[in-house]
Amino acid sequence: MMTSLTISDRNKTEFFSQKLWWLKQFVSTKPFIFLLFSLMLLLRLIHLNADPPASTFTYFPIDEGWWVHNAKNKVLFGKWILDDYNTMFYAPLFNYITYLSFKFSGVGISQARLASAVFGFLTLVFFYLFVKDLWNFKGALISVFLLGFSHVFLRYNRSALPETSMIFFIILSLYFWGMARKREIYALFSGMSMVMAYFCKYYAMFFFPLIVLFWAYERFREGRRRKKFAIYYLSGAALTFAGWLWFFILPNYADIRMANNRLLSGIPSHSNLWIFRSIVLFGKESLLRELPGLLILSSLYLIFVGSTIAYKGFKYLLLKINFLEFVALSWLLWGYIFIVAFLKTQPNQRLVVLIPPMCILSAKVITECPSINLSALLDKIFGPGRKLSRSALWYGVLVFPIYAVVGYALVSYISPIISDNFHIPHGNAGFSILSALVFLAFYIGAFITFFLIRKRTSRFLKSLIIIFGVLVLVFGVVLNHSIVFLTKHFGFKVGKEPGIDYINASLLAMFILSVITVFVVRRLKSEPLRSLKLGAKVWLGLFVLVNLYNVTSYMSNLSFTLVDTSRKLGEKYFHKGTRVIGEMSDILCLENKAFSFTPFHGGINENPIERFHPDFALVTIYRDGRKVDKPEYITSTGQLLERFYLCPSENTEGYKFIVELYRL
Incomplete structure (x- = not known):
């Protein structure tokens, strides 16, 4: 009886193994790729005139109308400019594209969103080709799967906003950059595409410093100057910009200047410390709570990078990672810094441009990092022989996400007290000053704590701080918004503003979890920090679960x-x-x-x-x-x-x- 059961179980195992082998083979075929992209295209086109999801930020539909205002005026009334609100001077190419959509298919909500739907799909096509060319088929497939089925990215692909077309031209520029590594003439088209991204929406200028960085990185890795590449790239960019200058900027210079002056006059002034206020808003950013899988995986990659730099140095990291990783990493970090430091305001759509690099880094973690050894993080960064300055720096790196998540709560609590007693001004300027002071206190506290721990050599306390910092970095924003969601869902109310009270609750939960983790691993007589096993199926399952729920719940409850x-x-x-x-x-x-x-x-x-x-x-x-x-x-x-x-x-x-x- 036991033998027959064993044989039966073995047959079932072989049967499922054959089915799994067939599935793996099918995934690598052209019919599967065609079906995958067809499904992603269908999701972008079906019921295009439906109301946006309830989770979108408040001004989403208002912004849609504003951004197509000039294109509609041109089609219906024969003039681009009929009043002072002229978005064509901030996103001219997007307005021309929308005008063509209205001209050939009529004016309507579906037609206003059609351009973004088409460019969103084309973004996926060239994103797949770009990643495949610089990595491999598996990495490209996972990356485009994460991007194509991200319900947040899908939402903006179904909107009449210029972000999608801007991202398309950025991806197209990177695709031609990759092609230029084989034939340098493609650098001409890469430069042209980057200028087109700028004219889709002006804040694409954040990518300009990265172009120099990419060129310098390739020169560092390959040891050659690539003068021909630079000439082609700059020629393409210069020719394209000259065309816009001649046909658009010069004929409309007075209107462009007036429109930008009016826009700037309506923006409230901020102190130079605005970046500190912007960072503490990171923990309250509503868009990030909708990207738990990508946020966690990207944060794990950043931990991996930080550990490598601390142990081997920055030069070793540059030699270890490839060009694709360097592009995604610098895009994500510099993009966020630019948005919070220079743009000053953070409507959700400005963070959408960070989703593609998050998908690449997440795919890297899924495919190439089966485990991340967190115990090495403790030993390599804070072990014997580490310089005090370097160790203190990396304590500050771990403190930074804690400040980003909990800083808003602390500043909100102390703001009335400090402002009244020390005559610090109220409003954004005062909030920025207090945010900078809190950040300074966090960093000094981290340095002092490290110095005391270094003297006492308390491995338990070191382990606690490292685990706590890692938990905040990886799960801080997700846990914060999860607590907000659950307390609202079950009708719990603590204070007046959930964004203040629940941040503290999430921080307390992570601290308790850190203590429990340290006690458990020490009880088991193992290392204070064990390797964190990352299964591709687990992370892909989390991503599919979150996005499938959001997409199906939206599509099954459409309103018009x-x-x-x-x-x-x-x-x-x-x-x-x-x-x-x-x-x-x-x-x-x-x-x-x-x-x-x-x-x-x-x-x-x-x-x-x-x-x-x-x-x-x-x-x-x-x-x-x-x-x-x-x-x-x-x-x-x-x-x-x-x-x-x-x-x-x-x-x-x-x-x-x-x-x-x-x-x-």
Whole structure:
């Protein structure tokens, strides 16, 4: 009986092994690649006019209308510029692409998003080719799988925002850069593509310093100057920029200058310490909570890099990693620094550009790092023979993520006390000053702690600090937002602002977990830190679970309030040329032929009633569950016609926006 069971079990094992072998073979075939990309294309095109997911940031649909404002004006009314809000001067190529979409397929919400859907798919194609050329088929397949099925990246591929087209040209430039390693003439197209990315949206300029860095890295690795490559690249960039200069910038110079002056005048000034305030907002960033798998894997890669630098030095790291890893690592780190330090504001879409390098680094961890030896991190960084300065530096590196996650809570708590007693100004400037002081205190505390530990040689305390720092770096943001979600879901309320109280709760949870971890491994008479085993199936399973849940829950509960309301307005109230004012007017006039414009905002469209004489006003009275004061231009003579409920949400009102229509 036992023998028969054994034979039966063996047959089952062989059967499943054969099936698994067949599956592995099928994954490497062209039909599978075709099916994979077909599915990714379908997800980007199906129900393109549906409302955005409830998890999108509040101003998502408002921004969509604003960014296609000029293209719609050109198609319907024959002029690009009809008011002061002209996004074509901040993203000209995106506006021209959207204009072509409107010109050949009509004006509408689907048509506004079509360009991003197409460019999003093309981004995946060239991203796959780029990674495959510099790595291998398996790495490219996992990387494009992570990027293509990331529900966050998918969301922006289905939006009328310029980020997707900008990312496409960045990826295209990198693809041609990789091709130029074989034939240098491709560097010409790489330079052209990078300039096109800049004209899709101007903050693509963050990539310009990286170009010099990439060229220097290749020269360092290969030992040759590659002058021909540089000539081709600069020629392509110069020719493309000259074309834009001649045909766009010079003819519109006065309007471009005026538009940028108006935009800059509406941006509040900040202190030079803004970067410290921006860093502490990292722990509150809502987009990061939607990327737990990519965030964890990218953080693990950064730990691996930090350990290598501390033990072998920076030069050894540059020799160890390949060009693809260097591109992804520098893209991720410099991109985040640029966004928080120079752009100063952090709407979610600005962080979307960091998802492609996160996918590459995550794929590297999945495929090439079956285990990360965390015990080596302790011995290599803080072991005997390490210089005090280097060890203190890496304690600061581990303290940095703790500061990023918990800094907002600390500064928020002490801000009223410090401001009142030491006359530090309130507002963003005061918050930035306090953030810098907290960061300095964190770093000095880390240095002193290290010095004391070094004297007492307490391995237990060292282990506790290292584990705690690693846990915060890898799981800090994810755990923070998980606690916020669970407490809201079950109706728990601690204080007024969850972003303050729950950050402390997540930090306490990680501290307790650190203590338990150290006690357990010491109890088992093993090393204080064991190797952390990373199974590709586990991480891919986590990624699939999170993204499958988000995509299926969105696709199974689609709503079309934006397109339905826009069409209803066209049928009942608006005709071609009707003048409509309101922050939601641009998106709600895409399915009709009314002329829409935004009210006074950020130094733009000042005195709109006197200048444009609107016929109707679309007034937002609730935005993301919060009541909004009615604007001054709604007087007692305004006639309320109808109320519209837009974009279902889980807030107290049940909708992200409640808008009233007034006749003026």
